[in-house]
Amino acid sequence: MGILEVKGVGKRFGGLQALGNVNLSVQENTVHAIIGPNGAGKSTLLNCLVGKLIPDEGSVTFAGTSVLGKKPHEINQLGISRVFQTPEIFGDLTVMENMMIPCFAKRDGAFRMHAIESMEAETDLIAKAEAMLEDVGMLEKREMIASSMSRGDKRRLEIAMCLVQEPKLLLLDEPTAGMARADTNNTIALLKEIKEKRDITIAIIEHDMHVVFSLADRITVLAQGTPLVEDTPDMIKGNPKVKEAYLGETQQV
Amino acid sequence: MKKNILGLNPKDTKFLLIVVFLTLFTPILLQPFAAGSELAQFNGGYPDLMQKIAIFGIFAVGFNILFGLTGYLSFGHAAFLGIGSYAAVWMFKLLTMNVIPGILLAMVVSGLFAAAIGYVSLRRSGIYFSILTLAFAQMCYKMAYSVLTPLTNGETGLQLTLNDPRILDGAQQGSSLPVTNIFGLAMNSSYKVEALGRVFTFNVGFYFCAVIAILAFYVAIRLFRSPFGMMLRAVKSNQQRMTYTGLDPKPYTLAAFVISGMYAGLAGGLLAAMDPLAGADRMLWTASGEVVIMTILGGAGTLMGPVLGAGVIKYLENIFSKINEGVLHDWFSFLPDGVEDVVIWVFARFTGEGWHLTLGVTFMLVVTFLPGGLIEGLKRLASRIRNGSQKRDKYDDPDPEHRPDPGKRVAGE
Numbered sequence: 001m002g003i004l005e006v007k008g009v010g011k012r013f014g015g016l017q018a019l020g021n022v023n024l025s026v027q028e029n030t031v032h033a034i035i036g037p038n039g040a041g042k043s044t045l046l047n048c049l050v051g052k053l054i055p056d057e058g059s060v061t062f063a064g065t066s067v068l069g070k071k072p073h074e075i076n077q078l079g080i081s082r083v084f085q086t087p088e089i090f091g092d093l094t095v096m097e098n099m100m101i102p103c104f105a106k107r108d109g110a111f112r113m114h115a116i117e118s119m120e121a122e123t124d125l126i127a128k129a130e131a132m133l134e135d136v137g138m139l140e141k142r143e144m145i146a147s148s149m150s151r152g153d154k155r156r157l158e159i160a161m162c163l164v165q166e167p168k169l170l171l172l173d174e175p176t177a178g179m180a181r182a183d184t185n186n187t188i189a190l191l192k193e194i195k196e197k198r199d200i201t202i203a204i205i206e207h208d209m210h211v212v213f214s215l216a217d218r219i220t221v222l223a224q225g226t227p228l229v230e231d232t233p234d235m236i237k238g239n240p241k242v243k244e245a246y247l248g249e250t251q252q253v
Numbered sequence: 254m255k256k257n258i259l260g261l262n263p264k265d266t267k268f269l270l271i272v273v274f275l276t277l278f279t280p281i282l283l284q285p286f287a288a289g290s291e292l293a294q295f296n297g298g299y300p301d302l303m304q305k306i307a308i309f310g311i312f313a314v315g316f317n318i319l320f321g322l323t324g325y326l327s328f329g330h331a332a333f334l335g336i337g338s339y340a341a342v343w344m345f346k347l348l349t350m351n352v353i354p355g356i357l358l359a360m361v362v363s364g365l366f367a368a369a370i371g372y373v374s375l376r377r378s379g380i381y382f383s384i385l386t387l388a389f390a391q392m393c394y395k396m397a398y399s400v401l402t403p404l405t406n407g408e409t410g411l412q413l414t415l416n417d418p419r420i421l422d423g424a425q426q427g428s429s430l431p432v433t434n435i436f437g438l439a440m441n442s443s444y445k446v447e448a449l450g451r452v453f454t455f456n457v458g459f460y461f462c463a464v465i466a467i468l469a470f471y472v473a474i475r476l477f478r479s480p481f482g483m484m485l486r487a488v489k490s491n492q493q494r495m496t497y498t499g500l501d502p503k504p505y506t507l508a509a510f511v512i513s514g515m516y517a518g519l520a521g522g523l524l525a526a527m528d529p530l531a532g533a534d535r536m537l538w539t540a541s542g543e544v545v546i547m548t549i550l551g552g553a554g555t556l557m558g559p560v561l562g563a564g565v566i567k568y569l570e571n572i573f574s575k576i577n578e579g580v581l582h583d584w585f586s587f588l589p590d591g592v593e594d595v596v597i598w599v600f601a602r603f604t605g606e607g608w609h610l611t612l613g614v615t616f617m618l619v620v621t622f623l624p625g626g627l628i629e630g631l632k633r634l635a636s637r638i639r640n641g642s643q644k645r646d647k648y649d650d651p652d653p654e655h656r657p658d659p660g661k662r663v664a665g666e
Contacts, residue, residue, distance in 0.1 A: 093490055
């Protein structure tokens with residue numbers, strides 16, 4: 001029994017069957033990659049996991065709780081954090097404020113009227129946020145306005161914001177899309193470090209094969225809305241069905 | 254950790270003290286010109302204007318908690334101002350002429366209305382939210398004007414009468430209407446001091462408003478600096494990230510809406526406390542627009558900006574609308590006849606009835622050249638004075654990542 005169980009999930013948009021009978025089991029403390037060609041339904045699947053979309057059929061259970069019909073913020077409170085394709089951060093706020101917000105969300109839940117307390121008094125949370133920034137090597141940027149940073153730093157900050165909540169499951173939606181090679185390699189190194197140091201399960205959607213094969217423990221290949229095959233990276237590389245459906249005849253892996 | 258006075262850091266404490274000083278000395282500061290001189294026209298130190306500046310300052314500070322922090326632009330906040338006034342006048346009629354219960358009821362009632370209107374309006378954001386609040390405010394106005402006449406006295410407006418019960422005040426006999434007071438001290442009593450050829454008026458009503466304005470401002474500082482204030486800025490910055498961080502933006506925005514509605518109710522209650530009548534015109538959409546203009550003119554999202562904006566607009570309204578053609582004749586009588594008529598004609602467009610034109614031009618200039626409002630202007634001025642006038646461009650703000658410090662710039666750049 002995995003930490004995340006997807007059973008028989010289907011989703012239609014009008015006449016388009018985006019997902020059909022998707023079964024997926026993500027085991028605890030592994031990195032599970034979901035790959036597939038454009039339009040395979042990767043993002044639709046991810047949106048079904050975080051509450052942005054509600055599947056037409058099937059079930060999604062996380063650590064024994066059904067997430068169907070729950071709102072995104074409720075699902076986050078269960079322990080799922082999501083990293084977006086383009087970094088979603090609080091651009092107008094400083095890096096430190098960006099870190100404090102998830103700390104408050106983790107401690108106080110979805111809403112708390114802490115209007116009279118001062119920020120300086122929250123020494124525990126400040127220490128926690130600073131330690132996390134230290135971990136990702138951004139402590140010296142704590143007073144910068146988040147939107148003025150480079151894309152790689154924004155990504156780093158977004159991952160730090162997710163990790164400071166100590167999620168059980170981290171969902172990454174093409175974390176290196178549109179990045180320069182150096183930034184991609186930095187992100188891979190960061191994710192590897194996270195995987196080794198923390199008890200965390202990671203599910204990753206990715207186009208870049210380099211990223212997938214250097215991180216994943218298991219890979220699921222989606223094609224036309226259904227899982228084609230699920231296996232270890234080595235077996236996926238050699239699988240002729242995958243080559244045909246996704247990698248193409250000529251591509252070297 | 255440094256010791257904080259009243260829960261404020263040293264910088265904010267200094268800031269609050271400056272505001273307290275400015276507020277308490279307003280009667281002197283707004284009376285810079287000697288009585289009888291030509292410029293005495295521009296003296297603003299009379300009770301009616303000073304009270305309005307303090308009251309609309311409160312209104313704008315509250316509006317800014319919603320608009321400045323969360324970015325939700327309400328176009329119907331005058332409804333809460335009007336509701337506050339009606340609630341306060343009813344308290345004066347039924348219970349007592351002491352203003353405290355009236356003001357408290359004003360805040361409670363407008364808070365309830367804000368909760369109901371906010372709950373519905375906040376289902377949408379952006380322009381749809383603005384339109385919804387505008388629609389609700391116009392509904393309130395129309396209802397106060399016609400349907401709810403038994404409660405609001407319709408067109409005439411709600412006024413005190415001699416046979417109101419006023420349970421707590423007991424049998425107050427006499428042929429004149431009682432005045433609003435605070436524990437016996439009448440709101441309209443003033444102490445005039447003549448000094449330096451000027452007449453300074455220290456008015457009870459103004460000082461009452463001033464103390465409440467300072468309290469309201471203090472609460473706003475605390476709120477801006479609190480984790481709650483940070484969450485409201487997060488709402489403005491990125492609601493998607495907020496949701497996926499496990500936070501529900503809705504109760505945060507609703508709380509901000511109710512708080513700013515209560516500030517508006519407080520301001521409405523104070524207006525009634527200064528002059529115990531309430532009319533539906535106070536809820537008209539132009540009144541809602543005025544607080545938007547005040548906030549943007551001063552600087553939305555800053556603490557001091559809305560107060561400054563309220564002060565400037567109320568000053569312009571009261572002073573410029575007083576300058577009629579007769580006054581202009583006195584000023585320009587030294588000019589030859591033909592020229593004088595032309596000059597007076599031009600100036601008359603901007604004064605008296607035409608003061609809105611002055612406001613419009615001011616607003617246009619500020620929004621075009623100082624998008625951060627008058628506060629940004631003051632900040633730029635301060636840094637000019639401190640650093641001397643360097644050539645400034647848009648890359649001048651400090652950003653060590655991409656822009657070298659000015660000191661490290663190559664000569665001749």
